Amino acid sequence: MSEKVRIRRDIASMSAYTPTTSLDVFAGRLGMDVKDLIKLDANENPFGPSPRVKEALANLQHVHVYPDPESGRLRELLEAYIGVPKEQILCGAGADELIEIILQLFIEPGDVVINTPPTFAMYGFDAPLYHGQVIDVYRREDFSVDVDAIETAARQHSAKLLFLCLPNNPSGNLIDASDIHRLLELPLTVVVDEAYIEFAERESLVSRVGDAGNLIVLRTMSKWAGLAGLRVGYGVFPSALMPQLWKIKQPYNVNLAADIAAQVSLQDVNFLMTRVATLVQQRMRMQIAFAELPMLSPYASQSNFVLNRVLGMSAEAFRDRLARAGIIVRYYNKPRLEDHIRISAGTPEQVDRLLQLLAQIATS
Numbered sequence: 095m096s097e098k099v100r101i102r103r104d105i106a107s108m109s110a111y112t113p114t115t116s117l118d119v120f121a122g123r124l125g126m127d128v129k130d131l132i133k134l135d136a137n138e139n140p141f142g143p144s145p146r147v148k149e150a151l152a153n154l155q156h157v158h159v160y161p162d163p164e165s166g167r168l169r170e171l172l173e174a175y176i177g178v179p180k181e182q183i184l185c186g187a188g189a190d191e192l193i194e195i196i197l198q199l200f201i202e203p204g205d206v207v208i209n210t211p212p213t214f215a216m217y218g219f220d221a222p223l224y225h226g227q228v229i230d231v232y233r234r235e236d237f238s239v240d241v242d243a244i245e246t247a248a249r250q251h252s253a254k255l256l257f258l259c260l261p262n263n264p265s266g267n268l269i270d271a272s273d274i275h276r277l278l279e280l281p282l283t284v285v286v287d288e289a290y291i292e293f294a295e296r297e298s299l300v301s302r303v304g305d306a307g308n309l310i311v312l313r314t315m316s317k318w319a320g321l322a323g324l325r326v327g328y329g330v331f332p333s334a335l336m337p338q339l340w341k342i343k344q345p346y347n348v349n350l351a352a353d354i355a356a357q358v359s360l361q362d363v364n365f366l367m368t369r370v371a372t373l374v375q376q377r378m379r380m381q382i383a384f385a386e387l388p389m390l391s392p393y394a395s396q397s398n399f400v401l402n403r404v405l406g407m408s409a410e411a412f413r414d415r416l417a418r419a420g421i422i423v424r425y426y427n428k429p430r431l432e433d434h435i436r437i438s439a440g441t442p443e444q445v446d447r448l449l450q451l452l453a454q455i456a457t458s
């Protein structure tokens with residue numbers, strides 16, 4: 095790089111991030127057809143979006159005009175869906191963008207963000223990019239959050255933000271209501287990521303945002319509504335934060351296709367929820383079947399995926415064995431997860447194929 099080009103030194107010395115392999119690349123590597131692959135590595139919705147979304151996108155009008163910077167109609171439909179006034183809702187290009195907007199709003203250089211790994215990677219990945227200092231408070235052996243340790247760390251570092259994923263990705267567990275209550279007593283803002291709440295037997299915390307004052311809830315259309323490729327998520331914020339958020343949000347962050355697709359999905363909730371119910375059934379079926387296999391020890395999940403400890407072989411070898419048969423699952427080369435894999439719930443037919451393959455591996 096030329097001496098004139100002076101990029102941030104912390105980024106120059108950062109190690110590169112390895113994103114997941116695309117289906118095409120994967121299929122090419124295996125010499126298989128994309129349609130024969132079963133992608134169970136990213137908790138996407140294997141049924142895809144509502145058929146009405148495909149129709150709406152095929153008829154998309156006014157692509158040459160910028161989208162509504164306020165996502166007004168979408169926020170009205172979200173108000174009806176979650177029962178919180180649209181004045182407290184902000185939309186983003188995925189919940190991922192809202193994580194960034196929150197960091198931009200709160201973090202001054204060196205401010206502390208508490209993270210509770212093993213959990214969703216983006217909190218720990220994004221915080222340093224916005225000059226935050228991440229303090230990791232590891233979860234217990236059963237992946238429950240260590241509230242005492244969080245309280246200690248929060249006070250010691252005067253932490254500003256605490257990210258909590260509920261249900262947690264990748265472990266699938268919830269956080270006790272009494273623990274949430276204790277954490278909201280801390281002198282910081284609690285960001286609860288409910289990307290998978292539609293799959294859980296638990297009420298969303300969105301109705302608590304108004305009273306708590308220091309609670310932010312993130313939600314997304316990526317998983318339950320099958321819109322991951324379009325990037326649309328939203329956050330529910332205390333009213334006092336809204337004018338500040340509108341100042342810093344990029345005006346056209348939710349693109350037209352995403353905006354329309356999300357609106358149409360929210361007009362087809364009953365249909366989409368039948369698919370959510372099917373995925374929950376498949377997740378329960380997987381959990382029971384995995385527990386009977388010698389090489390897997392599953393954790394109870396409240397989401398659309400199951401985390402497993404892999405026994406008798408390395409998790410990486412197990413992942414590769416499934417990949418050779420065209421089934422893609424998630425392996426983590428990370429502390430506490432080296433011997434684990436996460437498998438997303440598939441369609442009933444995909445789970446049939448997965449379970450057949452696992453039975454073969456178990457007897458070979």
Ligand SMILES: *Cc1c(COP(=O)(O)O)cnc(C)c1O
Nearest residue numbers: 188189190214263289314316327
């Ligand atoms: C998938 C996922 C997201 C990402 O949501 P997008 O709306 O697609 O950006 C956020 N949080 C968690 C925990 C996720 O697993």
